[in-house]
Amino acid sequence: MEDYQKRSIRQWAIEDRPREKLIQKGIGSLSNAELLAILIGSGSQKESAVDLSRKILHDAHNNLNELGKATIESLQKGYHGVGEAKAITIVAALELGRRRQLSSPVERPQIRKSEDVFALMHPTLADLPHEEFWILILNQANKVINRFNTSKGGIAGTVIDVRLIMEKALYQHASSLILCHNHPSGNRKPSQADISITKKLTEAGKILDIQVLDHLIVAENHYFSFADEGMM
Structure with missing residues (x-):
C-alpha cells in the first residue's frame, strides 16, 4: 500500500x-x-x-x-x-x-415568568412605530440561547413564516420557544391573527418536539401574556 x-x-x-x-x-x-x-x-x-x-x-x-x-x-x-x-x-x-x-462564559438570561420576557424585550419593542415579531430560543434550562426578529410590518400587523421560524429553531437545537411582538397602538388585547399564529406555531412545535411556552404582546409599558391568561 x-x-x-x-x-x-x-x-x-x-x-x-x-x-x-x-x-x-x-x-x-x-x-x-x-x-x-x-x-x-x-x-x-x-x-x-x-x-x-x-x-x-x-x-x-x-x-x-x-x-x-x-x-x-x-x-x-x-x-x-x-x-x-x-x-x-x-x-x-x-x-x-x-x-x-x-474569557468568562456568556451569562444567558433565564426565563422563569412572563415578567422576565417583558424585561428582556421591552427595550427593543416598546417605542417602535411599527410591529415586529421576535422569537426567543431557549435551552432545557429555559435560558435564552438566541433571539431573532422574524418579521417587520406596518402599524396594523406583520407577516409570519412558520416554516422559517421552525427551521431556525431546529438549527439552533431549541428546547422551547417564546413568541413576542409589539402593538404600537398601545392596545394589549390580542387580535384574531395573533391567536391564529400562536396556535399554528404551537402545533408545529408539537410535531417537532419544541414547546412554545408563551406569546407576549408588548404595548408601551404593559404586556399581554398568552400563558398567564391560560391561552397556551
Whole structure:
C-alpha cells in the first residue's frame, strides 16, 4: 500500500482528509495534528500538511502550551513549508485559544415568568412605530440561547413564516420557544391573527418536539401574556 506520507491530502480517502473528517464525524474526532493541518492548509512537496503538523507538535512535546510559545520567526526557520502566512495563522490561532480560556462564559438570561420576557424585550419593542415579531430560543434550562426578529410590518400587523421560524429553531437545537411582538397602538388585547399564529406555531412545535411556552404582546409599558391568561 502506498504510504499516505508520500501523497497529497487530496489523494487521501475522503474520510481521512481533515476538513471532510470534521464535517462528517465532528470536530472532536480530529487529532491536534489534523486541526493544525486545517489551519496551515498545505504542507510541502516532501510531506503533507498533517505530517508537517505532527513534526511541529512533536518538537513542542505534543503540548499546545509549549507550541503557544513559538514565534513567527521560529516557525518559519524551523520547518520547510511554513512561510510567514502559515506561521502567523498558527500563532494567531493559539493566541485566540489562550484568550478563550481567559474569557468568562456568556451569562444567558433565564426565563422563569412572563415578567422576565417583558424585561428582556421591552427595550427593543416598546417605542417602535411599527410591529415586529421576535422569537426567543431557549435551552432545557429555559435560558435564552438566541433571539431573532422574524418579521417587520406596518402599524396594523406583520407577516409570519412558520416554516422559517421552525427551521431556525431546529438549527439552533431549541428546547422551547417564546413568541413576542409589539402593538404600537398601545392596545394589549390580542387580535384574531395573533391567536391564529400562536396556535399554528404551537402545533408545529408539537410535531417537532419544541414547546412554545408563551406569546407576549408588548404595548408601551404593559404586556399581554398568552400563558398567564391560560391561552397556551
